[in-house]
Amino acid sequence: MLKRYLVLSVATAAFSLPSLVYAAQQNILSVHILNQQTGKPAADVTVTLEKKADNGWLQLNTAKTDKDGRIKALWPEQTATTGDYRVVFKTGDYFKKQNLESFFPEIPVEFHINKVNEHYHVPLLLSQYGYSTYRGS
Template sequence: MSISARVIDSTNGCPVADLAVTLHARDHGDWPVVARTRTDSAGTIGSLSPGPLAPGAYRLVFDTGDYFAERAVDSLYAEVIVSLHHQGDPSDLHIQLLVSPFSYTTYRGHVPATARAAGRV
């Protein structure tokens, strides 16, 4: 199982490029960093993990505060944290995040086969 993501700014419908994202894994109450990356120009991140992820709890931390601050937009959330529980299902997780200055929503998305084949996610 791997984790990929896509981030869209819902105020303008555009992808969020160059957004810092960190993947953490739960380890006896601590959350050490597994990987750090940034979204590409399409707002996507391919596999966040260096290899297949073991079952367990994970967190994706999206640095939305800096994204809005760089655009001189007041915002409420410094980070968006998406907590996941991987039970061992071999299917990949594709996390969709829609952000605006004062709200966000997230859901498990679907990666089209064409995008996977092209290496975009």
């Protein structure tokens, strides 16, 4: 009985893994926030994705970071297009929940997507009074 259960479990995992990998590959945008003061991931931070439009910014999606400070799939379920985008990290709320002051209530990071078949990763290194970002991989 145990042997049959193990075989069934392995077979189920083998068939599920490709679909999980496929789903992860389909989303072209992820973010990650690390709190530099604590050295830990910044969990439960709201992040919005916006596209530049003629009259401002159009919100495409919003999500919250997980316990590892990540949003693995921020791109909405629509086809990616080239253009100018930004992610807005709601950092003021994050620090307020910890009873800490912050100089930056929001951190907008603008970037350009010129290849829709690539993955774009936007990490944010965060403290109460400063931040750094770069194009990750």
